[in-house]
Amino acid sequence: xxxxxxxxxxxxxxxxxxxxxxxxxxxxxxxxxxxxxxxxxxxxxxxxxxxxxxxxxxxxxxxxxxxxxxxxxxxxxxxxxxxxxxxxxxxxxxxxxxxxxxxxxxxxxxxxxxxxxxxx
Amino acid sequence: xxxxxxxxxxxxxxxxxxxxxxxxxxxxxxxxxxxxxxxxxxxxxxxxxxxxxxxxxxxxxxxxxxxxxxxxxxxxxxxxxxxxxxxxxxxxxxxxxxxxxxxxxxxxxxxxxxxxxxxxxxxxxxxxxxxxxxxxxxxxxxxxxxxxxxxxxxxxxxxxxxxxxxxxxxxxxxxxxxxxxxxxxxxxxxxxxxxxxxxxxxxxxxxxxxxxxxxxxxxxxxxxxxxxxxxxxxxxxxxxxxxxxxxxxxxxxxxxxxxxxxxxxxxxxxxxxxxxxxxxxxxxxxxxxxx
Numbered sequence: 001x002x003x004x005x006x007x008x009x010x011x012x013x014x015x016x017x018x019x020x021x022x023x024x025x026x027x028x029x030x031x032x033x034x035x036x037x038x039x040x041x042x043x044x045x046x047x048x049x050x051x052x053x054x055x056x057x058x059x060x061x062x063x064x065x066x067x068x069x070x071x072x073x074x075x076x077x078x079x080x081x082x083x084x085x086x087x088x089x090x091x092x093x094x095x096x097x098x099x100x101x102x103x104x105x106x107x108x109x110x111x112x113x114x115x116x117x118x119x120x
Numbered sequence: 121x122x123x124x125x126x127x128x129x130x131x132x133x134x135x136x137x138x139x140x141x142x143x144x145x146x147x148x149x150x151x152x153x154x155x156x157x158x159x160x161x162x163x164x165x166x167x168x169x170x171x172x173x174x175x176x177x178x179x180x181x182x183x184x185x186x187x188x189x190x191x192x193x194x195x196x197x198x199x200x201x202x203x204x205x206x207x208x209x210x211x212x213x214x215x216x217x218x219x220x221x222x223x224x225x226x227x228x229x230x231x232x233x234x235x236x237x238x239x240x241x242x243x244x245x246x247x248x249x250x251x252x253x254x255x256x257x258x259x260x261x262x263x264x265x266x267x268x269x270x271x272x273x274x275x276x277x278x279x280x281x282x283x284x285x286x287x288x289x290x291x292x293x294x295x296x297x298x299x300x301x302x303x304x305x306x307x308x309x310x311x312x313x314x315x316x317x318x319x320x321x322x323x324x325x326x327x328x329x330x331x332x333x334x335x336x337x338x339x340x341x342x343x344x345x346x347x348x349x350x351x352x353x354x355x356x357x358x359x360x361x362x363x364x365x366x367x368x369x370x371x372x373x374x375x376x377x378x379x380x381x382x383x384x385x386x387x388x389x390x391x392x393x394x395x396x397x398x399x400x401x402x403x404x405x406x407x408x409x410x411x
Contacts, residue, residue, distance in 0.1 A: 056368050106175070
């Protein structure tokens with residue numbers, strides 16, 4: 001079973017995402033963070049297979065945390081989550097920085113699982 | 121004088137009772153189906169496909185039918201057939217009141233004229249931004265998209281009031297805020313009453329029963345709602361050549377004073393009236409252009 005950490009400042013979104021991910025036998029959510037700085041700390045602690053991280057967060061935003069994670073752990077699997085579905089430059093920036101995929105919010109359970117299965 | 125629904129106006133006029141209005145609303149709810157229900161009844165789409173369209177509508181400013189066609193679930197011809205059926209079976213509250221025997225047709229016509237006269241000052245055909253405000257098209261789009269998302273994401277029924285310039289945003293149960301930077305500098309604020317917060321939370325959490333949810337989760341749902349709305353605003357602005365960055369959402373809890381529009385800003389407020397008489401507001405505090 002693959003370990004997943006969720007990083008989103010919205011408790012409601014993180015709870016929904018955890019429910020979706022844990023509904024699939026392939027994955028288990030092991031921890032949650034609320035900002036980019038916590039993402040880095042949790043990655044170091046938990047060594048997860050996948051990080052699902054929001055782009056727009058306080059303290060340290062998702063793209064800054066993604067940059068930092070990819071520099072320190074080049075093999076990290078990060079899936080970015082964003083409400084900026086149609087904003088091309090944010091999508092491109094995330095992919096260029098090393099995100100494995102980007103999911104638009106609010107998400108469909110099916111597409112979240114498919115995305116995780118594709119990269120796991 | 122205030123923005124009213126026709127049923128509310130009739131009660132105030134003593135033309136109908138509260139219980140007959142409820143009867144007429146029930147009849148309306150049974151009769152007026154959403155386009156998703158119509159295409160399901162006509163066996164054009166499955167419930168799973170309908171749910172998929174609803175979900176993807178949250179990420180785009182598109183009507184159900186257009187989205188269903190785009191996703192390949194309906195043809196244009198099927199959509200037209202369904203829209204005709206929906207239109208033909210639609211009844212307004214006045215007609216429903218006549219059907220349940222609460223009002224006679226002649227009185228309905230008379231009260232409709234009176235209602236239109238009463239509501240003339242509040243009629244809002246489109247979003248009107250005061251001429252003195254720059255980047256009008258952006259603020260029109262912000263207000264328009266917020267109202268559309270309240271309908272499409274939160275499934276809310278409301279009447280929008282006209283735009284007002286304000287110095288202070290009234291005190292409400294809770295206010296969620298997101299900052300805009302880039303091509304424009306502004307603060308986007310959505311106030312909520314208890315009812316509107318609950319409606320939004322049900323939609324965002326995708327749960328009918330939210331009674332056991334904490335205030336923090338309900339507030340968080342409203343923040344997530346404005347995050348989705350502002351994400352769509354940024355995407356739509358980008359299509360028109362504007363670059364808008366949005367900050368993470370924050371909340372303001374109820375205070376007696378409300379929220380003052382800061383110096384060197386212009387406050388725009390768009391009241392949103394719910395059918396039960398509650399009101400909440402969209403507000404935009406726009407940083408003034410340097411002289």
